[in-house]
Amino acid sequence: MPYKVLVIPGDGVGPEVVEAALYVIKAAASKYGVDLEIKTAEAGDAALRKYGTAMPPEALKLADEADVIFKGPIGESAYDVTSLIRMRYLLYANIRPVKNLPGVPAVKEIDCIFVRENVEDVYVGAEYRVGDVAIALKVITEKGTRRVARVARKYAEMRGRRVTIIHKANVLRVVDAFFRDVAMEELRGLEVDQMYVDAAAMELVRNPKRFDVVLTTNQYGDILTDLAAQVAGGIGLAPSGNIGDSKAMFEPVHGAAFDIAGKGIANPIATILSAAMMFEWMGRKDVANAIIVAVEKSIEKGIKTPDIGGDKSTIEVGKFIASII
Amino acid sequence: MPYKVLVIPGDGVGPEVVEAALYVIKAAASKYGVDLEIKTAEAGDAALRKYGTAMPPEALKLADEADVIFKGPIGESAYDVTSLIRMRYLLYANIRPVKNLPGVPAVKEIDCIFVRENVEDVYVGAEYRVGDVAIALKVITEKGTRRVARVARKYAEMRGRRVTIIHKANVLRVVDAFFRDVAMEELRGLEVDQMYVDAAAMELVRNPKRFDVVLTTNQYGDILTDLAAQVAGGIGLAPSGNIGDSKAMFEPVHGAAFDIAGKGIANPIATILSAAMMFEWMGRKDVANAIIVAVEKSIEKGIKTPDIGGDKSTIEVGKFIASII
Ligand SMILES: CC(C)[C@H](C(=O)O)[C@@H](O)C(=O)O
Ligand SMILES: CC(C)[C@H](C(=O)O)[C@@H](O)C(=O)O
Numbered sequence: 001m002p003y004k005v006l007v008i009p010g011d012g013v014g015p016e017v018v019e020a021a022l023y024v025i026k027a028a029a030s031k032y033g034v035d036l037e038i039k040t041a042e043a044g045d046a047a048l049r050k051y052g053t054a055m056p057p058e059a060l061k062l063a064d065e066a067d068v069i070f071k072g073p074i075g076e077s078a079y080d081v082t083s084l085i086r087m088r089y090l091l092y093a094n095i096r097p098v099k100n101l102p103g104v105p106a107v108k109e110i111d112c113i114f115v116r117e118n119v120e121d122v123y124v125g126a127e128y129r130v131g132d133v134a135i136a137l138k139v140i141t142e143k144g145t146r147r148v149a150r151v152a153r154k155y156a157e158m159r160g161r162r163v164t165i166i167h168k169a170n171v172l173r174v175v176d177a178f179f180r181d182v183a184m185e186e187l188r189g190l191e192v193d194q195m196y197v198d199a200a201a202m203e204l205v206r207n208p209k210r211f212d213v214v215l216t217t218n219q220y221g222d223i224l225t226d227l228a229a230q231v232a233g234g235i236g237l238a239p240s241g242n243i244g245d246s247k248a249m250f251e252p253v254h255g256a257a258f259d260i261a262g263k264g265i266a267n268p269i270a271t272i273l274s275a276a277m278m279f280e281w282m283g284r285k286d287v288a289n290a291i292i293v294a295v296e297k298s299i300e301k302g303i304k305t306p307d308i309g310g311d312k313s314t315i316e317v318g319k320f321i322a323s324i325i
Numbered sequence: 326m327p328y329k330v331l332v333i334p335g336d337g338v339g340p341e342v343v344e345a346a347l348y349v350i351k352a353a354a355s356k357y358g359v360d361l362e363i364k365t366a367e368a369g370d371a372a373l374r375k376y377g378t379a380m381p382p383e384a385l386k387l388a389d390e391a392d393v394i395f396k397g398p399i400g401e402s403a404y405d406v407t408s409l410i411r412m413r414y415l416l417y418a419n420i421r422p423v424k425n426l427p428g429v430p431a432v433k434e435i436d437c438i439f440v441r442e443n444v445e446d447v448y449v450g451a452e453y454r455v456g457d458v459a460i461a462l463k464v465i466t467e468k469g470t471r472r473v474a475r476v477a478r479k480y481a482e483m484r485g486r487r488v489t490i491i492h493k494a495n496v497l498r499v500v501d502a503f504f505r506d507v508a509m510e511e512l513r514g515l516e517v518d519q520m521y522v523d524a525a526a527m528e529l530v531r532n533p534k535r536f537d538v539v540l541t542t543n544q545y546g547d548i549l550t551d552l553a554a555q556v557a558g559g560i561g562l563a564p565s566g567n568i569g570d571s572k573a574m575f576e577p578v579h580g581a582a583f584d585i586a587g588k589g590i591a592n593p594i595a596t597i598l599s600a601a602m603m604f605e606w607m608g609r610k611d612v613a614n615a616i617i618v619a620v621e622k623s624i625e626k627g628i629k630t631p632d633i634g635g636d637k638s639t640i641e642v643g644k645f646i647a648s649i650i
Contacts, residue, residue: 174452
């Protein structure tokens with residue numbers, strides 16, 4: 001049975017980086033014998049303009065049927081596409097590995113993996129405005145915390161058995177303390193420490209090597225993973241996987257970057273490494289590793305986009321990586 | 326009439342850095358003829374252990390009577406002291422200038438001023454737990470946004486007339502959009518742009534020079550100012566002022582740092598620069614400038630604590646700066 005993959009190219013640089021990644025995905029699937037059935041759907045700002053909805057019924061139907069979604073960045077309508085997919089399919093763990101790539105200048109050495117809770121917190125969309133007051137609910141559940149903490153445990157068991165829980169329980173003494181305490185329980189037996197989110201932001205610049213597995217709530221994770229990606233060498237290199245119990249979505253951490261869209265200069269590596277994560281999720285760590293090795297080789301050989309000091313185009317990088325897989 | 330200054334030494338390194346800063350405050354006040362009536366109060370973790378409350382009635386009474394509070398960092402009970410003072414006296418604008426100091430190694434060049442809303446957002450303390458669900462309210466009011474935006478306007482008018490509003494209105498489409506829209510209105514006529522908080526965290530590392538005045542909500546401000554301080558050269562150098570319509574509190578951005586407390590190695594500069602901000606708030610920009618010049622001279626002369634490459638103690642640095650004011 002083939003894996004049903006739904007590709008959503010997205011907005012801005014999305015179609016370019018996804019096209020580049022598709023060369024790699026197809027080459028890898030064919031070389032390593034992974035049976036994929038690839039479909040494509042329009043969703044995002046462009047779909048909103050065209051169909052009046054950012055996630056048209058056709059895209060939703062294909063997403064419902066798919067085993068896995070491979071998505072480019074979405075523009076202003078990201079909440080209606082990205083967050084919708086995360087919520088609808090309960091993709092409760094957002095996995096964001098952050099690691100330097102050889103040959104890419106970085107702010108600091110870093111090698112950690114963020115496990116970001118992905119469906120709760122202020123992302124639940126419970127917001128109200130009453131006259132001159134606006135209120136949003138930050139929601140944390142025990143169940144939601146346990147399931148994402150178990151994912152952090154899994155990664156910790158594959159790595160250094162060390163987890164840092166990031167929260168702000170000195171201010172959010174009910175909600176963040178609840179997250180921390182439930183997570184602590186789930187992580188029993190591992191080496192667990194904790195850090196306030198403001199201190200963590202500082203520490204990610206001062207001494208990022210201290211982090212191994214990082215477990216945090218949705219919005220702190222949003223902020224800290226962009227930061228960590230920049231510390232590692234730039235947001236153009238940061239992949240992610242949104243994982244649920246039966247379905248998943250893979251996407252670059254970066255946004256639509258409208259300012260450079262259509263110029264062929266967007267770095268496809270974040271998206272290509274997201275494809276590697278997808279193969280790993282399919283149980284094909286061998287394919288994932290082959291992609292990572294090919295990415296590293298492409299950088300070594302100077303086949304790079306301008307953001308990391310090269311002069312190749314998005315598609316050239318994708319085709320090259322596909323060719324050496 | 327003297328200014329009534331209440332000094333709260335605080336926890337951890339607090340008493341040391343405050344003692345060092347008091348040398349400077351007293352020297353500056355006497356040289357420049359600023360009439361200060363200084364009282365001291367115990368508050369924080371140590372007070373909690375001693376009196377059973379982090380903000381004892383005596384401290385509260387003195388704080389009520391004071392014109393201005395000069396505070397060291399507080400430990401685990403910071404919410405009961407720092408946040409309480411901010412809320413009780415409606416110190417709605419947290420001013421955090423971030424700038425490299427000559428001779429201090431930095432991640433990047435940076436020269437901006439954060440205006441952080443200081444009494445709303447998840448800091449209002451409206452949190453509930455019902456069984457296995459915990460909920461906190463994030464509250465933004467029109468009034469609260471207008472008054473802090475006006476402070477940002479004031480700083481922008483003294484500087485480059487440029488304000489960046491930081492929010493996450495693509496997810497918090499009611500609450501953060503409300504903050505942004507109201508702020509935009511108040512900032513009319515200035516050069517205003519906006520950035521999502523995750524992108525801002527990245528940008529503070531990638532290209533911090535792009536920021537001039539930054540206006541943001543309470544918790545984003547908490548996270549981003551620690552980060553920005555680290556980019557500028559370290560949290561040991563970052564001062565802050567909590568400003569209301571009639572009262573103010575000045576304090577270093579850093580925390581109690583229990584791990585180095587009592588060792589005499591904490592950098593007092595963040596606290597001394599907070600004293601400079603206090604004099605500026607008193608209308609004595611001349612005194613503030615004299616302190617800043619003396620701080621820069623002390624670094625130039627190598628009178629520095631270990632965190633910025635020196636071998637002097639907290640008190641030695643304070644005394645030296647006081648001596649050359
Ligand atoms: C686009 C936005 C909804 C999204 C988020 O905030 O989660 C993005 O920033 C991310 O990190 O995937
Ligand atoms: C100690 C804590 C309550 C405080 C905050 O979160 O505001 C601190 O981090 C700060 O930035 O002043």
